[in-house]
Amino acid sequence: MSLLEIHNLQVTFGGLDALSNLDFSIEEGEIVSVIGPNGAGKTTFFNTISGMIPPTSGEIIFNGESVLGLDPNQITEMGIARTFQNVRLFPNMTVLENVMVSQHCRTSQLVVGALFQTKAFKQEEKEIRERSEEILGFFGTRLVGYRLDQPAFALSYANRRRLEIARAMATQPRLLLLDEPVAGMNPIETTELTGLISKLRDEWGFTIVIIEHDMKVVRDVSDRVVVLDHGVPIAQGAYDEVSTNPNVIEAYLGRPVEAKS
Amino acid sequence: MMTTNLTSKKPFELDWKRTLFWGSVCALSQVFICLVGLPSELNRRILIESTLSLGYLFILWIPLVFGYVVSKMVELEGVENPKPGAADLLSGALTGLLGSLGLVLLMLGIDNLDMRDPLINWNQKLFRLLTFENSISFGSLVWIPVGVGLGTIGASLHQMSGQIRKMSAYAMFGLFSFAVLEDVIDDLSEGFRLEWLSDMIYAKKGGMTVTSAIVLAIVLALLPLITRGKFKKTVDRYRSDAKPENQRRNSVVLFSTVAVLVIVLPWFLGGIINELLANVGLFLLLALGLNIVVGLAGLLDLGYVAFFAVGGYTTAVLTSPNSPWFSPETHFGISLLVVVVMATLAGLLIGAPVIRMRGDYLAIVTLGFGEIIRLLFLSDWLKPYLGGSQGITNVPAIDLGPWEVRGADPRSVFYMVLVFCVFAIYISWRLQGSRLGRAWMAIREDESVAEVMGINTVNSKLMAFVVGAVLAAFSGAVLAAKVGSVFPKSFEILVSIIILVVVIVGGMGSITGVMVGSLVLIGILGGPRQPGLLQEFQNFKLLIYGALLVFMMLKRPEGLVPTARRTRELHQEEYLQDAWLGDDESEDREEVGEQL
Numbered sequence: 001m002s003l004l005e006i007h008n009l010q011v012t013f014g015g016l017d018a019l020s021n022l023d024f025s026i027e028e029g030e031i032v033s034v035i036g037p038n039g040a041g042k043t044t045f046f047n048t049i050s051g052m053i054p055p056t057s058g059e060i061i062f063n064g065e066s067v068l069g070l071d072p073n074q075i076t077e078m079g080i081a082r083t084f085q086n087v088r089l090f091p092n093m094t095v096l097e098n099v100m101v102s103q104h105c106r107t108s109q110l111v112v113g114a115l116f117q118t119k120a121f122k123q124e125e126k127e128i129r130e131r132s133e134e135i136l137g138f139f140g141t142r143l144v145g146y147r148l149d150q151p152a153f154a155l156s157y158a159n160r161r162r163l164e165i166a167r168a169m170a171t172q173p174r175l176l177l178l179d180e181p182v183a184g185m186n187p188i189e190t191t192e193l194t195g196l197i198s199k200l201r202d203e204w205g206f207t208i209v210i211i212e213h214d215m216k217v218v219r220d221v222s223d224r225v226v227v228l229d230h231g232v233p234i235a236q237g238a239y240d241e242v243s244t245n246p247n248v249i250e251a252y253l254g255r256p257v258e259a260k261s
Numbered sequence: 262m263m264t265t266n267l268t269s270k271k272p273f274e275l276d277w278k279r280t281l282f283w284g285s286v287c288a289l290s291q292v293f294i295c296l297v298g299l300p301s302e303l304n305r306r307i308l309i310e311s312t313l314s315l316g317y318l319f320i321l322w323i324p325l326v327f328g329y330v331v332s333k334m335v336e337l338e339g340v341e342n343p344k345p346g347a348a349d350l351l352s353g354a355l356t357g358l359l360g361s362l363g364l365v366l367l368m369l370g371i372d373n374l375d376m377r378d379p380l381i382n383w384n385q386k387l388f389r390l391l392t393f394e395n396s397i398s399f400g401s402l403v404w405i406p407v408g409v410g411l412g413t414i415g416a417s418l419h420q421m422s423g424q425i426r427k428m429s430a431y432a433m434f435g436l437f438s439f440a441v442l443e444d445v446i447d448d449l450s451e452g453f454r455l456e457w458l459s460d461m462i463y464a465k466k467g468g469m470t471v472t473s474a475i476v477l478a479i480v481l482a483l484l485p486l487i488t489r490g491k492f493k494k495t496v497d498r499y500r501s502d503a504k505p506e507n508q509r510r511n512s513v514v515l516f517s518t519v520a521v522l523v524i525v526l527p528w529f530l531g532g533i534i535n536e537l538l539a540n541v542g543l544f545l546l547l548a549l550g551l552n553i554v555v556g557l558a559g560l561l562d563l564g565y566v567a568f569f570a571v572g573g574y575t576t577a578v579l580t581s582p583n584s585p586w587f588s589p590e591t592h593f594g595i596s597l598l599v600v601v602v603m604a605t606l607a608g609l610l611i612g613a614p615v616i617r618m619r620g621d622y623l624a625i626v627t628l629g630f631g632e633i634i635r636l637l638f639l640s641d642w643l644k645p646y647l648g649g650s651q652g653i654t655n656v657p658a659i660d661l662g663p664w665e666v667r668g669a670d671p672r673s674v675f676y677m678v679l680v681f682c683v684f685a686i687y688i689s690w691r692l693q694g695s696r697l698g699r700a701w702m703a704i705r706e707d708e709s710v711a712e713v714m715g716i717n718t719v720n721s722k723l724m725a726f727v728v729g730a731v732l733a734a735f736s737g738a739v740l741a742a743k744v745g746s747v748f749p750k751s752f753e754i755l756v757s758i759i760i761l762v763v764v765i766v767g768g769m770g771s772i773t774g775v776m777v778g779s780l781v782l783i784g785i786l787g788g789p790r791q792p793g794l795l796q797e798f799q800n801f802k803l804l805i806y807g808a809l810l811v812f813m814m815l816k817r818p819e820g821l822v823p824t825a826r827r828t829r830e831l832h833q834e835e836y837l838q839d840a841w842l843g844d845d846e847s848e849d850r851e852e853v854g855e856q857l
Contacts, residue, residue, distance in 0.1 A: 050713055076715035090706035092830045093699075101699040105715030111724070114695035115688065121695070128696070151829055154840050171715050 288363025328415025357412020564631025572737025
């Protein structure tokens, strides 16, 4: 059984097909890249899986259960976490709090525990904090130390992207959706993060779907590449296959002039 | 050189446009204040015997402030600022002069034209006040030098040395507080058996005597000379003490001081002040509840008074023998349990349909619900149960075995409210640092992202609504027992608004801020129907509330005592700059190290 199965997914915005006839599956432990020119429907694809946009028709099955009609928080609880293309942290919360808060669906203490400071409450708080620091430690020294108590808006752009990934990791997902994780990073930072993405699978055991425009990153990390154009999958397979596929080249570069005439 | 060019400024080289502008603003403000009726109404309250009344003070502070404003210079970093000189004093004087000319014009106008129809205060009372019961020329002769003088003093504030400025500020504000807080000081000295002290300071008919005012001013002015900033240093040391065990000890000391004060002080206070404190407590309880809803969870609830009403009516119905439908009298303790249940139900009932709305929409819908609840209490339909517009009277005092909490004994009400407030503060404090508090914070920041990050936003928001509702209902319950009756009229929309103002002015999300806010606003100005310390302001309360709100939004949007988080949020640029200046070096080293 695949981890994520998508059958005949269609998303329509008032007559425009943002996604149509999408049909593919993701196996446990894979790293899959979704690429395509701007407006191809990549982010819509993520939004649909994470429950922010209801699909017009089709079926999304995660781990054997349908996620259609569930609220985003229920989907996250099932084990799908995501980051955003335009970084959407909680800007006025500290770095640590950003990661702590996203363990909400894995923890359970409510009002009573907080009021009476029960043993279970203190234990859970301690665990949340330790796990957060462990996750932030994944990015080396960049997000720990004095940065833990800095508000997220004070971070550099690359660090915000890292924090977003940390926040998604803290929901303890099985499937991690990364929306352009290296956009806006310099080459050194990009190389570093590329290494970390493989580590995310190998050491943390996440299955990963990446939307990315940087082809070097796509080549380095992905087991499989899916190419979307105008909401339709036009090719999938290993990077080398896809990168030589004439349909893909056409989608990116346009039709050759002689073919047009 | 450029800089020398900038610093030399000829004595009469005025910025005429600026002076004219602020002068006219000054004149208009003075005329406006007069026509609103503040001076005539507040003339009764005497601050210094036979010299100054609160009414005159309301005219006099204007040239002082505008004199200060007109000569204020924009300070630019990296450019040597021109030295303030005679020209600035002159522009201050001119501003004051223009202001006084406005008053002269007003006097002439009142004498010659009859505009009483739209302007109620266009009358002889104001005229007599402005002319000091004399002629226009006499009035002008007084006002013009006074205006010029005050404008000049205002302008000269920039040029005084720090020490002198500090001394005059101490004298001025100290004197003002002494004059305004006459009732409290009277009351306190009576409680401590020091009547001779207040008799010495204050005249029999109210107001300070001239001699005591002068003596006090000198004493107050000498204060900064004696302390020489030692006090500030202690406070700074106390605040910046980084050692955790010291910090812990410091907060324990602070907490116990406040606790002892709050518990002991009411015994030395008279009825009026205790009544005032009880009102402050009731509104503080409401504000703490709203602070959870608005400050922590970011849900702008404008119908908060509904829960206040639910608490009041539930208590009245259950405990009053006069309630038309439920005649047995239950004990307050039992009714309190029902209040919790009813408030929870009301919170869920109002919360459930509106909880999916965001921002402004939520505000509008809750505003509607608040009114609906009040109208329900007023309606003929529920009259057989809740008494319609006659309300429910004869709500008994709270019987606590050896003690009794009743409205006639405001001290007991205060202690009752205090218990609830401590409870509310504890709840706010604990929830803030819990899993739920973090979820609220995330929802306030970005609701859709919070949902994607696995937070059940509907449940979390409902929880905020319910906690807020229960606290408000407690306040309502105590109010019913204190006043002895409930009427739909006590639960007007204005209550919601004033509580919101308390939270905003105090500092959203900050428990200390809310306490300070309710002490300042409810204690000094008064609640929607409750008189404050300055009872004279009763008629102008809303005007002052509004002006204060505007001023706060412009100058200090984070509130009087904000949380660090809120300050950071509203001053992101400054924070970033500080952070950048602060860890500039460490950042560089780190980056270099990584690249190597």
